[in-house]
Amino acid sequence: MWVFNPNNKVQLSNSVSGASRSIKSTECRILRLLLDNEDLVVRKDVLVAETWGDRVVSDSSLTQAIAQLRLALGDSGKEQKIIKTLPKEGYQLISGSVCFDACYLEKNIETKCDNAAEPCAVSDSSVSIQPEGGSQQMFPAMKKVAVKVLALTVFFVSTLTFLWAGSIYMQSQAATKRPWSIEISEGTTFYIEGSHASEMLYQELAGQIISSISRVFISKNHEQFYVACEFNSQRHQDRQILNLTFTINYTADEIRKHINESCR
Template sequence: MNVQIRSQCNALWQLYPFAREQLVNVKTRQATKLKGPDCRVLEVLIENKGQVVSKREILKSAWGERVVSDASLTQSIAQIRLALGDNGKEQKYIKTLPSQGYLLYDNVVEMADSEWEIEPGASDGEGEHVLRPSVHNLPQLSVRSPTFNRKVKWLLLLLLMMLFVAQLSGIINRLSFDWNLQVDDWVNVKRASVNFLYQREPASEKLYHYLSSEKRLTGYQQPLDLVISTGVSNYYVSCLYLNDHTGADDVKNFTFSLQESFYFIGGMINDLCR
């Protein structure tokens, strides 16, 4: 059932701050949408209509703690004037007082304090305006609920995806240990007294073949373990050997450039891994 009332408004426009289109022309019922800051500036002017309101007071009331320049206020006033059919030259409804502030004339815009809101373009055929419940007196959550619900759904979906990825990673990690899966393929070869463990890829294999040659092996008398791998630009060699001075097992780790000569690498291992 439509609720109808006769308009008793003496102003030219009414402002419904929480509506989708806040500014409504009382005579034509044409509704205009204002941006948030513009609407708050107009509210301040309505609350002080007929009085000069300083720029500082408007900025504080409309933007709160946000740091904005006078240019933002000037822009908002210009947009409000445009919505009211006014401009900075004529100043029919909003007066600019230099170095003082702004003044909204009486009977221009008033706040709509009814719990009913004009439905733009709707009438009952007898000149009486059809109203619908105003969101002004409804809980704010009801106005924002569609957007709010969409955000909640996306956040929940994102959270579920993150949990799924984390669980999948855990399962793969456990399977890797249970099945003894290895990311890299390694080769273990024993030549004379040296036990080689090298990564199955071209650079490591070349270095292994050089170090495992019979000429090189004659220099190793004590048991020796050599681990050979490569990175993006380096060889990584580790040797586990019996220290001649301490009589205990010892470890040496080397990093060589991929451009380093095999002769130099072999000499370093032969000198230090004993």
């Protein structure tokens, strides 16, 4: 059984196989909603609303997120042993396949208890009429709190901006130092970013990609593989491009299997 804690950096772990998986925030929201409604059908519109909020996304965004989630759980659209698709309705998480981490459940229960107790914290006997000057004395304290909150907000925004700019710079530097190579295998053109890991992944994928995929782009940073495939869609009857992300925990066989399932 997979143990799920959305607050951890590695959100999924399997005590039996020893495997661990990191998933994106969108996939975390979907899995949490499915697990909250275990063995029940969760409609697609509910999943989209709870996952992306007011953002306008296509049906393929949900389909891709479910496919990535299945891959992380060792499931597939063909087997559906963990996440079941109900056509024109939604998705259902099969009971006994995933459970919340005990620490996550304990923390959320404590939070709910604390929130529930707040309205009862002041009894009728403790209510008293404050003098007119009392409200005036509150404003300086509130002002101090507001100033501290604003200062912290500015600090965090500045820090995030600095880290983002640094990340963009490092990526641009890496891109200039890593030339791309082009290889053709069984009619599929591979564009490979010049790193040893990308070359190794290409060796595993060459000759194993379905014929509908015309081009594959492979790159990698220190934590993830980025794969983009251009293919002739059987569903839409036109050429499509799909971007996929895989953490380093995935095997080459799992990546190949997911590419062939998604890019068709």
